[in-house]
Amino acid sequence: MKVRFHALPGIVKVGISLYTPMEANNWSDIVWVQGKSNLNAEASWIRANDEYFDSVGTRVVMGRGFADTDTQNSPTVAVVNQSFVKKFFGKENPIGHHFGTRGPGSAADCEIIGVVEDTVYTSVRWRDHYMVRRCHRVASRAPHERFGKKCATDARGN
Numbered sequence: 001m002k003v004r005f006h007a008l009p010g011i012v013k014v015g016i017s018l019y020t021p022m023e024a025n026n027w028s029d030i031v032w033v034q035g036k037s038n039l040n041a042e043a044s045w046i047r048a049n050d051e052y053f054d055s056v057g058t059r060v061v062m063g064r065g066f067a068d069t070d071t072q073n074s075p076t077v078a079v080v081n082q083s084f085v086k087k088f089f090g091k092e093n094p095i096g097h098h099f100g101t102r103g104p105g106s107a108a109d110c111e112i113i114g115v116v117e118d119t120v121y122t123s124v125r126w127r128d129h130y131m132v133r134r135c136h137r138v139a140s141r142a143p144h145e146r147f148g149k150k151c152a153t154d155a156r157g158n
Contacts, residue, residue, distance in 0.1 A: 002014045015054070016051075029101035030101065034107040041087055043101075050068050050070065052066070058119050065116070066113075080115055081115065085115055
């Protein structure tokens with residue numbers, strides 16, 4: 001899908017995600033951070049590709065966003081938002097820390113590689129929510145077979 005969009009004239013970035021901003025839909029789970037007491041707090045999460053943040057205009061403020069090298073065979077990585085960091089890490093740098101969402105035994109499942117600015121996501125009225133974006137895994141199946149037919153494109157290069 002990404003390759004087909006890039007083949008269109010004027011398309012510079014192709015963001016693919018489980019849900020798109022302002023869709024009024026998302027999943028959330030309780031977060032367990034490795035080495036920390038459980039706060040019994042949930043975070044919303046979506047899966048997104050390596051061009052997602054650029055295509056929707058979300059700035060990475062610490063660490064990095066997803067890369068095309070984040071594949072099915074590499075460690076599971078996540079980018080979290082600033083509210084997530086404040087809630088689960090306070091003033092501590094979250095880069096390199098691990099967390100999970102499937103119970104206490106999952107706390108090492110996902111490595112935080114980046115932090116993005118807080119953005120309006122589900123509703124303009126819903127602010128300061130904890131958000132996790134997991135890298136979608138490149139597999140042999142088409143993206144829509146992995147996580148739904150959602151994409152955001154930016155033909156202006158922003």
